[in-house]
Amino acid sequence: EAGVTQFPSHSVIEKGQTVTLRCDPISGHDNLYWYRRVMGKEIKFLLHFVKESKQDESGMPNNRFLAERTGGTYSTLKVQPAELEDSGVYFCASRHGTGLSEQYFGPGTRLTVT
Amino acid sequence: GNSVTQMEGPVTLSEEAFLTINCTYTATGYPSLFWYVQYPGEGLQLLLKATKADDKGSNKGFEATYRKETTSFHLEKGSVQVSDSAVYFCALSDPGGSYIPTFGRGTSLIVHP
Numbered sequence: 001e002a003g004v005t006q007f008p009s010h011s012v013i014e015k016g017q018t019v020t021l022r023c024d025p026i027s028g029h030d031n032l033y034w035y036r037r038v039m040g041k042e043i044k045f046l047l048h049f050v051k052e053s054k055q056d057e058s059g060m061p062n063n064r065f066l067a068e069r070t071g072g073t074y075s076t077l078k079v080q081p082a083e084l085e086d087s088g089v090y091f092c093a094s095r096h097g098t099g100l101s102e103q104y105f106g107p108g109t110r111l112t113v114t
Numbered sequence: 115g116n117s118v119t120q121m122e123g124p125v126t127l128s129e130e131a132f133l134t135i136n137c138t139y140t141a142t143g144y145p146s147l148f149w150y151v152q153y154p155g156e157g158l159q160l161l162l163k164a165t166k167a168d169d170k171g172s173n174k175g176f177e178a179t180y181r182k183e184t185t186s187f188h189l190e191k192g193s194v195q196v197s198d199s200a201v202y203f204c205a206l207s208d209p210g211g212s213y214i215p216t217f218g219r220g221t222s223l224i225v226h227p
Contacts, residue, residue: 003157009184033214037220040215040219041219042118042216042218042219042220043158043203043217043220044217045214045215048214056214079214091157091158093157093158102160103160103213103215104157105150105157105158105159106157107155107156107157108157113124
């Protein structure tokens with residue numbers, strides 16, 4: 001069974017540009033999460049989808065970030081326009097069902113804004 | 115709010131040395147505690163967990179005991195290998211909440227042959 005995949009693995013863009021990150025969860029996982037780790041700091045929660053609905057987006061830093069999960073399968077996270085402080089590693093995770101089942105994480109996308 | 119504090123890295127050890135990575139937490143109620151590991155180029159993987167006080171989680175030779183009295187969940191391994199080189203994250207989750215983990219900053223472990 002394929003794990004959580006993320007694309008691209010690394011992106012370097014200039015301040016003011018737009019970047020779209022993609023996450024493909026494990027097939028059948030209704031729950032999809034986005035997290036971000038700024039260099040040397042904690043992994044911070046960004047938002048949580050249940051199928052195509054945003055269950056919790058309390059961690060989204062500002063309105064330059066837009067997450068979508070059309071059709072309840074893969075998800076995209078768009079940053080527009082990117083700022084220097086957006087640099088970091090963006091992780092996606094998926095989870096099946098309810099309760100304390102394990103989240104499965106992708107390898108992350110390293111975003112560098114110059 | 116919830117928070118997790120881990121020792122700063124990197125931790126550099128020789129093969130077969132004893133490993134301890136300290137983790138303490140602040141939480142209301144009775145959280146579940148986790149250690150995740152991220153090997154180079156891979157995603158985070160759940161290494162072990164404990165859901166109540168005095169529980170010991172163990173996996174791949176790693177152990178951690180849920181100590182409520184000291185609010186700690188230190189990770190230990192008796193004899194590390196080069197293949198254990200990775201970043202280790204301590205985390206907690208409130209079972210009465212949304213199951214979204216609160217992570218520490220991560221501790222990089224480098225094991226030399």
